[in-house]
Amino acid sequence: MTPTHAPGRRAPRERSRGLLCQAARILLLGAVLAVTIWIVPVMIGQQSWLWLSVVLAAAIGIFVLYGTKRFVPAKYIFPGTFFLAVFLIVPIVVTIGYSFTNYGDGSRGTKEQAIAAITGNSVQQSADAPRYALAVAAEDGADEGAYVFYLVNPADGSVSRGSATEPLEPVPAGEATVTDGRVTAVDGARLLTPQEINEHYAELQEIAVEVDQDTAVRLLGVNQAFEGTKVLQYDEAADTITHTQTGEVYTVQKVGDSEYFVSESGERMSQSWVQNVGWANYARLFTDGKLAGQFVDAFVWTLVFAAGSVGLTFVVGFVLALVLDDERLRGRRLYRSILLMPYAVPGFIALLVWSNFYNRDFGLINQTLGLHLNWFGDPYLAKAAVLLTNLWMGFPYMFIVCTGALQAIPRDMLEAARIDGASRFQITWRVLAPLLLVAVAPLLVASFAFNFNNFNAIELLTGGGPFPANEYTRGATDILISMVYRIAFGGSGADFGFAAAVSVALFVLTGALAAIQFRFARVLEDVN
Known part of the structure; x- marks a missing residue:
């Protein structure tokens, strides 16, 4: 018989659990309200309208979802959706927004900030x-x-x-x-x-x-600090800056795609401000002959680098996985552990070590093989060095993936192929490879996308070089992402607006290539 006092025992527990949930809900909503009240005025003062809208939308969503007992599925979906928006969607929107501006060195703030910087830098000390x-x-x-x-x-x-x-x-x-x-x-x-x-x-x-x-x-x-007089003074009514010593007047004029304060003699002040330039950055990318040529060259090499890295690492990893999948081989665990060692070394350390291996005079490769190759001075040798290093760093991952996929293939299928008289090569090519590709094809697409934007492999190994004479935007081994970095933080000054436009173009290219690859990968779904 069921004890008659069981419901009485559960009631206090349910009440205490309900009180704890209610207290947690009050604490959560109180914390959200406090943070919102504190941060909203700060964002309004900084004119961060995008992040202000994100904060307000998140606060309203939390109160609507967690302030009532309704919308139970949304309570679990909201956290992941929120972080997806904050860390992925918002940065994409911001990057697209910057691509339509002149944001960069000399034009990072508002017009008011630019005027303050111009007049402030003209302060002179008197006796x-x-x-x-x-x-x-x-x-x-x-x-x-x-x-x-x-x-x-x-x-x-x-x-x-x-x-x-x-x-x-x-x-x-x-x-x-x-x-x-x-x-x-x-x-x-x-x-x-x-x-x-x-x-x-x-x-x-x-x-x-x-x-x-x-x-x-x-x-x-x-x-110490001194209080001085501004030589350059701004007239808000006329929207001009006047040099008080010479009397020269600077008016707002458009130079190129941006507005500057320019004198009657044509002298332009270096300081500008963030402005909307429309499609000018994209037009510069595709109409400037030199930049367009560099973009095409970088795109071709990026495709070769990404496809070569994936192809070479997959072939080596697949072959090693096949060899160590043979049960007759002794010490397979030891061999597998050794092969995984490159994967255990942090990538930036491995790249820096390999960059020393390619030294023309003291590098391990030249000394061991008795060569005198200028690995980082010749464009083709530098590209070969990048692919070789990426092979060494990437094959353990493919080895792990292929080993797991091979072990998941039913052994009776291989026995059936042997009974039918298939040779080892035929079993590998016509049975193992198609079945394995069904499992690893999405990972190959992901690996291609990763290498398409593998900035570290280029920057830490070759620095993008070798560079042609008087060229600093793109070197022989620069892929698109490292070229974007050089444009954004190059020696001639940061040009974030144009770099953002190149990044958007790169994002579209990567997405299109991934879509094409997934479309071809669907063919493997018919393999049983």
């Missing part, structure tokens, strides 16, 4: 210019460059602060500690040491903290 005791704080770390100047006026001891984006303002009481006329501690920030200020001096010297429309504060040594 009677006020000076301040300086302390530099790095709120987000010195490497990010989010520097804040904390200034103490020796005349009255007042403390002020400001940065490249925030004008000079009084410091709230209790935020900064002043000792011997200098700020020595700041709540929520780290003060840079004199040595750190010296290391970042060139960057700090470019910062001008605006006091008013005519004056700004700039660095003067590691522990």
Whole structure:
């Protein structure tokens, strides 16, 4: 008989479980609400409209889904969908957006920020210019460059602060500690040491903290700053910048695809701002003869590199898997463990070690074989070196995949083929290979897509070289992704807008090639 008191025992447990769930829900929704209230004003201040919409959509979705007992399936789908959007879809949208702009060196901020930088960099010190005791704080770390100047006026001891984006303002009481006329501690920030200020001096010297429309504060040594007069002053009504010493007026004019402040004599200021340039970046990619030729050459070599890497690693991995699949071979586990060693070495370490192997004078390959080949000086030898190194790094993966696929093939099919009189080659070619490809074809497509964008294999081994004379955009071994990197961070200055356009074109090419490969891979689905 079932005890009559069983329901009474379950009731307290169910109630306590319900209370715990309710408390967890309240904590979750409270945390989401608190984060939203805190971060929304920050994003509005930074004008980050895209991320603001993501945050608001996520907050509304969490409250709608987890604030009620309805939408049970959506409660499980939402987390994965959210992270997919944040880490995949939003970056794609941002990249596409940048591809229609002139975003890059000299044009990274708004027009207001560009004007502030132009006028701020023109600050000159006069004989009677006020000076301040300086302390530099790095709120987000010195490497990010989010520097804040904390200034103490020796005349009255007042403390002020400001940065490249925030004008000079009084410091709230209790935020900064002043000792011997200098700020020595700041709540929520780290003060840079004199040595750190010296290391970042060139960057700090470019910062001008605006006091008013005519004056700004700039660095003067590691522990002082001065308040100077702006030689270049902006007239908001006329939208012009005037040089107060020469009287020359700079007006907004379009130069190429971007707007700049240009004088009557045609002198252009280097600072611009982010602007919409339409399809100009894509037109430059496909109409500029030199760039179009480099893009085509890089695309062809990328196809050869990706297909060669996949093909060579698959053949070697398949052959080794076949050999070690023979049960008559002794020590198979030991051999398999040895063959997996390249896969256990971190890729960046392996690439750096292999780059030393190819040294013309002291490299292991030339010394062992008695050769004197300039591996990284000849375009064809450099490409061969890249394929050889990628083969060594990639065949263990194919070996693992093929070993698992071979072990999954029913042995009775192989016995039936032997009874029918098939030779070993015929069994391998007509039975094992088709059945194995059914399992590994999607992995081959994924491997092709990976190698199509295998930046490390190029950058860490050859650096994209060898480069032709007076050419820095693309080297002989540069694939599309490393060419994009060189465009974005090249020696001539970063051009993120154009690099984003090339990235979008690369994304479309990769997707189209993957779709074609999957279409051909469907043919294998008919193999039994």
